[in-house]
Amino acid sequence: MNAMPDERPRLDAEEAATLAGLAARVRELTEAAVLTGVDAAEAAAVADEVAALTARLGAERREFPPFAASPDGVRMDRQLANPVTGPLNPLAPPIELEVTSDGIVRGEFTLGPVYEGPPSYVHGGVSAMVLDQVLGMAAAATGTPGMTATLELRYRRPTPLGVPLLAEAKASRVEGRKVFASGTIAAPDGRVTVEATALFVMPQRFVTSQY
Amino acid sequence: MNAMPDERPRLDAEEAATLAGLAARVRELTEAAVLTGVDAAEAAAVADEVAALTARLGAERREFPPFAASPDGVRMDRQLANPVTGPLNPLAPPIELEVTSDGIVRGEFTLGPVYEGPPSYVHGGVSAMVLDQVLGMAAAATGTPGMTATLELRYRRPTPLGVPLLAEAKASRVEGRKVFASGTIAAPDGRVTVEATALFVMPQRFVTSQY
Secondary structure, three states: OOHHHHHHHHEEEEHHHHHHHHHHHHHHHHHHHHHHHHHHHHHHHHHHHHHHHHHOOOEEEEOOOEEEEEOOOHHHHEEEOOOOOOOOOOOOOOOEEEEEEOEEEEEEEOOHHHHHHHOEEEOOOHHHHHHHHHHHHHHHHOOOOEEEEEEEEEEEEEEEEOEEEEEEEEEEEEOOOEEEEEEEEEOOOOEEEEEEEEEEEOOOHOOOOOO | OOOHHHHOOOEEHHHHHHHHHHHHHOOOOOHHHHOOOOHHHHHHHHHHHHHHHHHHHHHOOOOOOOEEEEOOOHHHHEEEOOOOOOOOOOOOOOOEEEOOOOOEEEEEOOOOHEOOOOOEEHHHHHHHHHHHHHHHHHHOOOOOEEEEEEEEEEEOOOOOOOOOOOEEEEEEEOOEEEEEEEEEOOOOOOEEEEEEEEEEEHHHHHHOOOO
């Protein structure tokens, strides 16, 4: 039941850019659907049109989400449809992460009303999802990508919606197939809103990893 | 910057059902966009059609996501567009949660390829997001809803995509504005894949809460 990397469709940069554009439009549609105030007849008519577009996209359907064609090493960002960072996934904000030469993973992102938990604030689970990904990338940047084994989050203050947030993480220690990492989300004033620590473990069968 | 509950649009059951249908169609479109294998010209043409539908929905735009018109007490499920449970939010699987008479919150759900982390498995951050919500509902079920203060996750085995998963949680202790809760996600064979414990704290200004 585990899909091996070689089974994954590979997209070149141009194909990926076209599908990223499609995902960006679906992301905008998602927000419009959550905030729309049109009447029920119009909402139902739009829903029918959406179903027709789904059928058009489904005329050719892949079995698995695609990977990038030219991975630069063992990196999670091969996953073009990752639910946090993937430009091809309408669920993802998305977050573009950079890895500095000293192994810090960093990305700026803004979360709109579709990610809301308490009114005007980011859902606590969404912050957890983002931090799992960013810490996981920091683990992968050591050359030992892994699956999350433990993740601990401390929410220091509410995380605001609609403003640029900064996520950062770094691996602190590698022990064989285990990598320890920590990171934060910070508000535009620089104050940390959520702190995380995690342990990632590379499964033995993934040693030539598909991440 | 905090939106007070009275500012939120309220939807009656019929309006909510129509918009839930729209969200379900956008959810299907999201999956189709991630898995489509149509050529670039067709993907770009569909993207243009999606943009036109976004414009139609945006003809009347609310400032905030809507709440249910008839809340049954202080409950997070008033949030029709919650990113985990909200039937009106295309990002949400969604998960319909029931609260038993002894305070257990429980819901079955299936996660498709848009929630993928490691190939064929649920993204660790998505499991974290789901558990934050389910434990938060268990906290709210005590009558003391709160914001996440700490969340600790232990990943015992990979969580499979495409099969029915069971999320369960229960509050263990209430101390003033603090509620401790724990819960799990289990695979169809009954084995727990992820365990979580959390502390939720009701902000003092939310004592007549908008959750």
